[in-house]
Amino acid sequence: MEDMLFYDRMQFAFTITFHYLFPQLTMGLSLMIVYFKWKFLRTQEVNYNEAAKFWMKIFALNFAMGVVTGIPMEFQFGTNWAKFSELTGGIIGQTLAMEGMFSFFLESSFLGLFLFGEKLMGQKLHFLTGFFVFLGSWASGYLIIATHSWMQHPVGFEILENGKFVLNNFSALFSNPWLLPSYLHNQLASVITASFVVSSIGAFYLLNNKHNAFGKLFVKTGVIFGLISSVLVAFPTGDLVAKNVVKHQPVTFAAMEGIFETEEGGSEIVLIGQPDMENKKLDNKIAVPNILSFLTYQSWDAEIKGLNEFDEKNYPTNIPGLYYAYHIMVGLGTIFIALMALAVFQLWRKKLYESKWVLWCIMFMLPFPYIANTTGWYTAELGRQPWLVYNLLRTSEGASPTVSAGNTLFTLLGFIGLYLLLGMLFLMLAGKIINKGPLLEKH
Amino acid sequence: MELFWYIVLMTMLAIYVILDGYDFGAGIVHLFFAKTEKDKKAITNAIGPFWDANEVWLIASGGVLFFAFPTLYASSFSGFYLPLIMILWLLIFRAIGLELRGQVHNKMWELIWDKAFGISSLLLALFFGVALGNVVRGVNLGGVIDGVSTHEAHYFFLPLWNPTFSPQAEQLGILDWFTVLLGVVGVVALTIHGANWIIFKTNSDLNEKLKKVVFNLSIILLALVVISLLVWHVIEPKPFHNFLDKPWLWIFPVTTITGLFGLFKVKTFRKHGMGFLFSTLFLFGGLTTTVASIFPKVLPSTNNVNPDLTLYNVAAHEYGLSVGVYWFAIAAVLVAVYMVIQYTIFKGKMDDVGYGEH
Numbered sequence: 001m002e003d004m005l006f007y008d009r010m011q012f013a014f015t016i017t018f019h020y021l022f023p024q025l026t027m028g029l030s031l032m033i034v035y036f037k038w039k040f041l042r043t044q045e046v047n048y049n050e051a052a053k054f055w056m057k058i059f060a061l062n063f064a065m066g067v068v069t070g071i072p073m074e075f076q077f078g079t080n081w082a083k084f085s086e087l088t089g090g091i092i093g094q095t096l097a098m099e100g101m102f103s104f105f106l107e108s109s110f111l112g113l114f115l116f117g118e119k120l121m122g123q124k125l126h127f128l129t130g131f132f133v134f135l136g137s138w139a140s141g142y143l144i145i146a147t148h149s150w151m152q153h154p155v156g157f158e159i160l161e162n163g164k165f166v167l168n169n170f171s172a173l174f175s176n177p178w179l180l181p182s183y184l185h186n187q188l189a190s191v192i193t194a195s196f197v198v199s200s201i202g203a204f205y206l207l208n209n210k211h212n213a214f215g216k217l218f219v220k221t222g223v224i225f226g227l228i229s230s231v232l233v234a235f236p237t238g239d240l241v242a243k244n245v246v247k248h249q250p251v252t253f254a255a256m257e258g259i260f261e262t263e264e265g266g267s268e269i270v271l272i273g274q275p276d277m278e279n280k281k282l283d284n285k286i287a288v289p290n291i292l293s294f295l296t297y298q299s300w301d302a303e304i305k306g307l308n309e310f311d312e313k314n315y316p317t318n319i320p321g322l323y324y325a326y327h328i329m330v331g332l333g334t335i336f337i338a339l340m341a342l343a344v345f346q347l348w349r350k351k352l353y354e355s356k357w358v359l360w361c362i363m364f365m366l367p368f369p370y371i372a373n374t375t376g377w378y379t380a381e382l383g384r385q386p387w388l389v390y391n392l393l394r395t396s397e398g399a400s401p402t403v404s405a406g407n408t409l410f411t412l413l414g415f416i417g418l419y420l421l422l423g424m425l426f427l428m429l430a431g432k433i434i435n436k437g438p439l440l441e442k443h
Numbered sequence: 444m445e446l447f448w449y450i451v452l453m454t455m456l457a458i459y460v461i462l463d464g465y466d467f468g469a470g471i472v473h474l475f476f477a478k479t480e481k482d483k484k485a486i487t488n489a490i491g492p493f494w495d496a497n498e499v500w501l502i503a504s505g506g507v508l509f510f511a512f513p514t515l516y517a518s519s520f521s522g523f524y525l526p527l528i529m530i531l532w533l534l535i536f537r538a539i540g541l542e543l544r545g546q547v548h549n550k551m552w553e554l555i556w557d558k559a560f561g562i563s564s565l566l567l568a569l570f571f572g573v574a575l576g577n578v579v580r581g582v583n584l585g586g587v588i589d590g591v592s593t594h595e596a597h598y599f600f601l602p603l604w605n606p607t608f609s610p611q612a613e614q615l616g617i618l619d620w621f622t623v624l625l626g627v628v629g630v631v632a633l634t635i636h637g638a639n640w641i642i643f644k645t646n647s648d649l650n651e652k653l654k655k656v657v658f659n660l661s662i663i664l665l666a667l668v669v670i671s672l673l674v675w676h677v678i679e680p681k682p683f684h685n686f687l688d689k690p691w692l693w694i695f696p697v698t699t700i701t702g703l704f705g706l707f708k709v710k711t712f713r714k715h716g717m718g719f720l721f722s723t724l725f726l727f728g729g730l731t732t733t734v735a736s737i738f739p740k741v742l743p744s745t746n747n748v749n750p751d752l753t754l755y756n757v758a759a760h761e762y763g764l765s766v767g768v769y770w771f772a773i774a775a776v777l778v779a780v781y782m783v784i785q786y787t788i789f790k791g792k793m794d795d796v797g798y799g800e801h
Contacts, residue, residue: 061542064495064538064539064542067495067498067538068534068535068538068539069535070502071498071501071502071531071534071535072528072531074502074505074506074509075505075520075527075528075531077509077516077520078505078509078516078517078519078520078521078527079520079521079524079527079528080521082517082518082520082521082598083517085509085513085516085517085520086513086514086516086517086518087513088513089509089510089513089514089516089517089759090510090513090759090760090763091763092509093506093509093510093511093513093516093759093763094510094763094766094767096506096509096510097503097506097507097509097510097511097767098506098770098774099506100499100502100503100505100506100507101503101506101507101770101771101774101775101778102770102774102777104499104502104503105496105499105503105774105777105778105781106777106781108495108496108498108499109496109781109782109784109785110781111495112491112492112493112495112496112785112789113492113784113785113788115492116491116492116789117788117789120788121788160760164760166759166760166762166763167760167762167763167766168762170763170766400517400521400524401521401594401595401598402521402522402524402586402594402598402599402600403521403524403600404600407524407525410525411524411525411528414528414532418532418535422535422539425539425543429543429546432546432547
């Protein structure tokens with residue numbers, strides 16, 4: 001039974017982690033492509049159009065990867081989490097079915113038109129199809145976060161005698177206080193990934209002294225989008241998400257901040273340290289006194305409940321994992337703001353394209369927004385454990401009753417092998433597109 | 444309300460099979476009949492801008508199944524665990540074959556992805572036929588052994604096959620001679636369908652040959668359909684009782700037969716879309732006839748201990764189903780608009796669309 005649950009969780013974690021590498025880029029990138037296309041319509045400078053078309057190629061590759069790795073996500077609710085699906089399908093099925101009907105059709109119909117229809121439609125319609133692709137991908141994010149929010153903070157339902165969760169208030173799903181902060185936080189994080197990728201590729205071109213005009217355009221656009229999104233992801237959206245956690249999941253908040261004991265006179269903020277679960281303390285701790293109380297409640301001596309105040313059976317299942325995920329996300333987020341502020345400052349001084357060391361930093365930043373996005377999601381998901389539906393349905397009660405551990409391990413191994421292949425192909429093809437670079441049309 | 448969502452779901456699944464069916468069929472034609480680079484190009488151009496949107500019908504149908512019939516979704520997806528995950532793997536292979544082939548100009552690269560695309564298309568067509576076979580045959584709900592359930596009454600698990608390969612065994616498998624027979628029907632029908640799509644959407648040199656292929660395969664399809672009907676009593680002793688009760692249901696088998704016989708005239712059609720129209724009729728009729736024959740069951744039980752799953756005992760609660768009608772109506776209109784736009788802009792022949800050229 002424990003093996004079975006472990007493999008079910010591993011398979012979902014592995015497939016969703018791999019899957020989300022792609023949508024996190026495409027959601028943000030679709031916004032930037034719409035921006036490039038819009039600038040082209042305004043200025044008629046062909047470079048903007050070429051930039052839009054170049055990123056569309058990267059987008060199309062990522063989108064295809066997102067689609068093929070996304071279908072398994074929807075299937076796995078039923079295949080591996082049948083009991084959960086049976087009990088809550090009437091509710092989370094709503095938002096998931098809406099995602100299929102409202103966003104996937106929109107995205108996929110217009111993506112085909114955007115990719116193959118430029119000559120058939122003319123520029124204005126072409127811009128419009130790009131805009132619809134953007135709309136579809138952001139609607140998809142919204143409905144997924146609505147589903148996620150219901151699991152974190154269930155609303156608008158009642159539980160029948162047979163244990164089934166049934167919806168009694170449809171609009172509550174969308175006025176869930178968990179939804180809006182999480183959605184904006186997530187979308188901004190996606191814009192971070194896209195803007196860092198765009199500026200990183202731009203820096204790569206400049207440092208290699210090729211496609212210089214595009215290099216400059218990508219770096220400039222990337223760092224401006226990057227600075228705005230990095231700031232907004234922390235404040236106000238990240239802050240609001242954290243306040244939701246402290247209010248509705250205080251035990252999770254204590255675990256992710258590494259607060260083992262309630263402290264008199266206000267809690268410190270932990271910057272570095274390793275949770276020691278046996279002795280219930282942090283090793284090698286570096287912390288700043290009272291800051292956490294201030295950030296959380298705007299009062300230096302506000303009390304924050306430590307893990308000692310909660311029942312151990314409701315502790316998040318993997319406290320060190322949760323703690324690290326959260327700290328990696330926050331740490332990287334801080335670095336993002338610093339680097340992008342520096343880059344924009346250099347841009348303002350008109351020295352960015354010559355500051356080699358800044359360009360090197362920008363180029364090497366490429367993987368880190370992916371790590372920050374992934375650890376951010378781990379914070380949310382590990383923080384919800386041991387529950388599937390917070391405080392109401394445990395993860396151990398949601399798995400498929402008839403699928404044995406051996407069968408799940410078989411498919412988990414299959415997914416690992418297949419995704420390894422997909423990952424290699426993806427890197428090879430993305431490298432090829434980037435190496436070739438955008439081209440001016442021959443006249 | 445349950446009945447409304449049942450009709451919605453079945454319609455969506457039928458649309459999925461008709462749309463992605465031509466993609467799979469095109470893949471099979473690609474595997475067996477496309478010899479030259481030009482033939483292959485014609486085929487990928489014919490499905491290129493559509494396949495992705497077509498696959499959305501599968502995801503959307505899955506979503507509607509999840510929300511309207513959560514118990515059926517949970518029971519069947521966990522019970523058919525292995526084949527479903529394999530279908531996912533095949534869908535992935537098929538998609539990357541199609542998308543990646545044109546990215547590198549190298550004979551070996553192209554060969555690998557051509558085969559990946561063709562073979563996964565073939566296996567998918569087979570699996571979907573097998574899936575239909577499993578649904579109408581029914582499963583051992585509750586995992587009954589010697590008259591005792593080993594799970595909750597609506598859960599089960601099927602291995603890929605059992606040693607006897609028989610649809611009448613107590614412990615069933617996914618593959619038995621009956622379900623494989625329907626799988627073969629699926630392959631033949633979708634090959635015809637895909638060939639018709641290519642004839643419809645291209646001016647390829649392949650088209651004359653494909654008309655002969657459609658004609659020959661239609662003979663085989665007719666034979667397979669007759670054989671299936673002759674052995675159907677093995678899984679359902681009274682397959683016609685619904686049709687005797689409600690004579691208007693005969694419209695479905697009549698549609699199937701019209702489609703099938705229309706296919707024999709493929710060589711004489713002036714309009715290139717006629718063949719596609721008839722294979723669509725055949726697929727639509729075939730699917731609806733099959734599900735109508737077991738109605739209101741959605742997954743029959745093969746034991747006497749646990750009851751069949753019907754659309755009434757697997758549905759979600761009333762409020763959710765009612766409120767869903769509002770958003771679904773809006774979404775359905777939007778989807779129709781997208782499809783009209785998409786098929787208007789890509790109307791006519793697709794030879795010049797340049798799919799997969801980078």
